Amino acid sequence: NAGVTQTPKFRILKIGQSMTLQCTQDMNHNYMYWYRQDPGMGLKLIYYSVGAGITDKGEVPNGYNVSRSTTEDFPLRLELAAPSQTSVYFCASSYSIGFGFGQGTRLTVV
Amino acid sequence: AQKVTQAQTEISVVEKEDVTLDCVYETRDTTYYLFWYKQPPSGELVFLIRRNSFDEQNEISGRYSWNFQKSTSSFNFTITASQVVDSAVYFCALHFSGNTPLVFGKGTRLSVIA
Numbered sequence: 070n071a072g073v074t075q076t077p078k079f080r081i082l083k084i085g086q087s088m089t090l091q092c093t094q095d096m097n098h099n100y101m102y103w104y105r106q107d108p109g110m111g112l113k114l115i116y117y118s119v120g121a122g123i124t125d126k127g128e129v130p131n132g133y134n135v136s137r138s139t140t141e142d143f144p145l146r147l148e149l150a151a152p153s154q155t156s157v158y159f160c161a162s163s164y165s166i167g168f169g170f171g172q173g174t175r176l177t178v179v
Numbered sequence: 180a181q182k183v184t185q186a187q188t189e190i191s192v193v194e195k196e197d198v199t200l201d202c203v204y205e206t207r208d209t210t211y212y213l214f215w216y217k218q219p220p221s222g223e224l225v226f227l228i229r230r231n232s233f234d235e236q237n238e239i240s241g242r243y244s245w246n247f248q249k250s251t252s253s254f255n256f257t258i259t260a261s262q263v264v265d266s267a268v269y270f271c272a273l274h275f276s277g278n279t280p281l282v283f284g285k286g287t288r289l290s291v292i293a
Contacts, residue, residue, distance in 0.1 A: 127280065
């Protein structure tokens with residue numbers, strides 16, 4: 070099992086550009102999450118999904134969109150990148166009380 | 180409201196010293212789980228421990244130990260005889276029954292100096 074796989078690992082975007090952060094898990098977990106980590110602020114929940122076709126907002130959803138067409142994939146879309154979205158992004162999945170995290174994507178918006 | 184507070188932003192210790200990282204949580208639920216994660220300089224999140232709300236026994240794993248006290252809503256983490264490799268950011272997190280997101284504290288950055 071690869072667990073949770075995120076791509077890319079690093080990315081630099083210009084203000085106003087768009088991109089999709091990819092997240093795939095092979096553990097057949099129904100629940101998936103996107104967090105962002107800013108220095109000294111811990112991890113904050115952006116969006117989560119309880120299963121294919123169902124998504125919900127977390128604490129900091131503005132500026133992001135998600136979709137969940139399959140159990141395995143949960144991409145995060147940035148439509149108009151802003152400097153405030155410079156952060157490290159983590160995707161996670163869970164079944165009951167077991168969580169798996171991806172390696173993170175370090176995004177810089179300049 | 181569910182909340183995790185790690186009041187210590189940064190701690191520096193000299194190698195071989197013991198260090199305790201504090202975690203205080205808030206929840207109205209009776210069933211919940213507490214986690215500790217380590218984030219080394221390489222950036223990934225490393226799972227350390229999960230404890231459920233009905234098990235208040237302290238846990239020891241090598242140099243690591245955890246003290247869970249429901250009376251004070253705390254789940255503190257102690258590293259004995261710290262080593263340079265322990266330098267990392269440590270996160271405490273809270274999870275409720277069912278498939279709900281983890282709620283993280285802001286983390287404590289530990290620097291162990293040789």
